Amino acid sequence: MALSPSARNMASLVGVCLAALMFGLEISSVPVILPTLETALPADFRGLQWIMNAYTIACTTVLMATGTLADRYGRKRVFTITTVAFGATSLMCGLADNVSLLIAARFLQGLAGGAMLTCVIAIISHQFQDERERGRAFTAWGVISGIGLGFGPIIGGLIASWSSWHWVFLIHVPLTVLALIPALIGIRESRDPHAQKLDVAGIITLTLAVFGLAFLIIQGMELDRVLAIGLAVLTVAAFAGFVVAERVNPHPMFDFSVFRIRRFSGAIIGCIGMNWCYWPFMIYLPIYFQGGLGLDSRAVGFLLLAYTIPFLVMPPLADRLLQRGGPRLVIPLGMAAMGTGFLLMWFGSGVAQAGWLTVLPGTLLAGIGLGLTNTPVTNTTTGSVPANRAGMASGIDISARLITLAINIAMMGLILVEGIRWSLPDALSGVLDVSQMQALAASVAAGNLAALPQAYPALTALDPSGAAVHGALVDGFGWVMLYGGIGAWVLAAVSFAIFGPGRSCRTQTAEA
Numbered sequence: 001m002a003l004s005p006s007a008r009n010m011a012s013l014v015g016v017c018l019a020a021l022m023f024g025l026e027i028s029s030v031p032v033i034l035p036t037l038e039t040a041l042p043a044d045f046r047g048l049q050w051i052m053n054a055y056t057i058a059c060t061t062v063l064m065a066t067g068t069l070a071d072r073y074g075r076k077r078v079f080t081i082t083t084v085a086f087g088a089t090s091l092m093c094g095l096a097d098n099v100s101l102l103i104a105a106r107f108l109q110g111l112a113g114g115a116m117l118t119c120v121i122a123i124i125s126h127q128f129q130d131e132r133e134r135g136r137a138f139t140a141w142g143v144i145s146g147i148g149l150g151f152g153p154i155i156g157g158l159i160a161s162w163s164s165w166h167w168v169f170l171i172h173v174p175l176t177v178l179a180l181i182p183a184l185i186g187i188r189e190s191r192d193p194h195a196q197k198l199d200v201a202g203i204i205t206l207t208l209a210v211f212g213l214a215f216l217i218i219q220g221m222e223l224d225r226v227l228a229i230g231l232a233v234l235t236v237a238a239f240a241g242f243v244v245a246e247r248v249n250p251h252p253m254f255d256f257s258v259f260r261i262r263r264f265s266g267a268i269i270g271c272i273g274m275n276w277c278y279w280p281f282m283i284y285l286p287i288y289f290q291g292g293l294g295l296d297s298r299a300v301g302f303l304l305l306a307y308t309i310p311f312l313v314m315p316p317l318a319d320r321l322l323q324r325g326g327p328r329l330v331i332p333l334g335m336a337a338m339g340t341g342f343l344l345m346w347f348g349s350g351v352a353q354a355g356w357l358t359v360l361p362g363t364l365l366a367g368i369g370l371g372l373t374n375t376p377v378t379n380t381t382t383g384s385v386p387a388n389r390a391g392m393a394s395g396i397d398i399s400a401r402l403i404t405l406a407i408n409i410a411m412m413g414l415i416l417v418e419g420i421r422w423s424l425p426d427a428l429s430g431v432l433d434v435s436q437m438q439a440l441a442a443s444v445a446a447g448n449l450a451a452l453p454q455a456y457p458a459l460t461a462l463d464p465s466g467a468a469v470h471g472a473l474v475d476g477f478g479w480v481m482l483y484g485g486i487g488a489w490v491l492a493a494v495s496f497a498i499f500g501p502g503r504s505c506r507t508q509t510a511e512a
Helices: 005-040 045-073 075-095 099-127 131-162 166-170 172-186 200-222 225-248 256-260 262-292 297-313 315-325 327-350 356-383 387-423 434-445 449-455 458-462 467-499 505-511
Strands: none
Touching: 005 045, 005 075, 005 099, 005 131, 005 166, 005 172, 005 262, 005 297, 045 075, 045 099, 045 200, 045 387, 045 434, 075 099, 075 166, 075 172, 099 131, 099 356, 099 387, 131 166, 131 297, 131 315, 131 356, 166 172, 200 225, 200 387, 256 262, 262 297, 262 327, 262 356, 262 387, 262 467, 297 315, 297 356, 315 327, 315 356, 327 356, 327 467, 356 387, 387 434, 387 467, 434 449, 434 467, 449 458, 449 467
16 A cells, blocks of 8 residues: 555654664764773773764765765665665674774764765755755754754663663664664655766865874874874865865866855854864763763763753754744854853863852753754755755765864864863973873873873872872863864854845855
8 A cells, every 4th residue: 555645754754863863872872981992992092082083084985975876876775775884884883892993893884874864864855845844854853863862871871881882882783674664665766867976086085184184183193293294285185186176077076156055154154063062072071071070970971961952852943943033043043052051161160169060051051052053054054955956965064064073073182182281280291201291191081080090100199189180181171161162152153144134045046
């Protein structure tokens, strides 16, 4: 018996939302187990950074390619392939028994996850042609993503405590099957009849540029100066090559002409803003809660809910604000709220006898700001271009998010380590050389303060109580919070200016 159009739409929405749920769980559940991975694998601070960043860099590798492939070969077909791949690579992550294997598996999982998410957004944009229906579909997508993102810390913590960290990854195998059943039933195949060949030059140069920049930020302090300069030159050359490749290609995967649409460009700044502060800080927040505030893993999981739950409940309100005030109001407002939340966290972390209550208002406000920004951004980017360019638009949307995320995971880690190093007692610099001080700062940044005296015996005499090291960790996180807050406010102002006077989406789309 054939399904009605509305029933097919519902089935397709259920399938893609379950895929979004998996993607959300993968982002927010893994940071909670990083302290466990530090001892279980084992992994140092930079290893923990690469466990997260291998995933995000891999996502950027395939995002634009997936948009092109989905437009050309069919969004349903590519979604099915990438969802199966996500389940298979999650199995590989769960079976990894050392940090190198896990990083490699995370890279493959990122390839699949980034491609899957790009297809999800393109499918919603094409399956729901009516603007109001598309808005409701994106709201549902935002809510389900929020469930994964919001409850991911609790789910990850509970899985790790009841079973093992391996099941934080293995849980995606049965979820993959649950997502594919309604998706295969409901999704209508769609493609762009004018889609061109894959932009290989653009893919390679963009990947090299992002990887090179992230590698320089994370590992640059350990590199020989000549090697670091050479890598920096190659990174700049790769980025320049990407720009040239996209401009000379008659059918580029990254069509710069869409940036002439104010609504599209203003919304892309929103993509950058969310991943300038909120999402990269999610990686380090469990370390702050455990090492900085002294909370146990269960308390950390519940406190992370205050950071993520507001994102879950805000999409319906964000959609109403988008309908009434337009993206020029809601997107900059959301970024400003995120920035204010980070500044409140910075203030709360620096007061005397700082605790979870002093940082709670900032975490709540940051989550509210994200909830106001996320679905309006996606709805605006895909709704500002013709429907047959939905794959390309969603690729740029997610590329902007994950490129910014990869860079700022590295930047926040650098700021954290350097802030700790500058805050360590001067007496230590007389006992430890420069490389040892750098290694100590990285060890402090990992949050396992109790193990430091064994690795650095000088601390037993110079900081027997551990107060100085703890203070350095808190100071380092203060600089990270300040970086996120100021950056979000600056980007909110830039987005507001780009949107300019309110104009109809149809008019601006026609200009493109």
